[in-house]
Amino acid sequence: MPNYLTGGGVTLLLVRWEQSLQEQTKKSVQPSQEEVQEVLQQLRDIPCTPQFRLNGEIQRTVRRYWQNVPGAIAYLKEAVRTWKGVKSPEAVFVAACKEGRKPESAQAKSEVAAWFEWARRQRIVIAMSGEVVYTPDGEAVALTEMMRRFPVQEP
Numbered sequence: 001m002p003n004y005l006t007g008g009g010v011t012l013l014l015v016r017w018e019q020s021l022q023e024q025t026k027k028s029v030q031p032s033q034e035e036v037q038e039v040l041q042q043l044r045d046i047p048c049t050p051q052f053r054l055n056g057e058i059q060r061t062v063r064r065y066w067q068n069v070p071g072a073i074a075y076l077k078e079a080v081r082t083w084k085g086v087k088s089p090e091a092v093f094v095a096a097c098k099e100g101r102k103p104e105s106a107q108a109k110s111e112v113a114a115w116f117e118w119a120r121r122q123r124i125v126i127a128m129s130g131e132v133v134y135t136p137d138g139e140a141v142a143l144t145e146m147m148r149r150f151p152v153q154e155p
Contacts, residue, residue: 029066029067030063030066031062031063031066036059036062036063039062039069039073040054040058040059040062042073043058043073043076043093046073046076046077046080046089047080048080048086048089050087050088050089052089052090052093053090055090057090057094058090058093058094061093061094061097061098062097064097065097065098065100068096068097068098068100068101069097071096071100071101071102071103072093072096072097072101072102073093074102074103075092075093075096075101075102075103076089076092076093076096077103078103078104079092112143112147114152115147115152116128116133118152119133119146119150122150123136124146124150125146128143131143131144133146
């Protein structure tokens with residue numbers, strides 16, 4: 001059962017429950033043939049040199065690591081845009097799918113989630129909504145300010 005915090009008529013769902021629900025949903029969803037074909041077309045359309053080559057391994061990777069495909073495509077696009085050269089866009093995509101890599105902006109979001117979980121365990125915060133966290137006494141504080149004030153301290 002999810003933990004709710006009700007205050008001022010606003011119900012906030014804790015991040016941990018949302019992440020758990022997302023993970024359960026991802027595990028149970030398999031892509032349709034149309035979805036796979038759409039992803040393959042997106043990969044073909046990425047402007048890179050050498051051109052992205054589709055093969056059986058790419059299709060198997062897309063099906064097997066479906067939950068990681070959006071992050072892997074974004075990671076590949078970022079690599080093409082920011083690295084000096086990408087010799088094998090296929091290898092970058094496959095590794096990103098298998099390892100769950102995401103572009104840096106998405107990695108920053110996962111760092112925020114990790115900080116929130118730590119801060120919640122320490123009873124520094126009790127809820128988060130967007131860029132605001134709520135302290136046990138109900139005070140709304142900017143997320144960045146709280147992360148600055150309370151850096152993660154693991155035992």
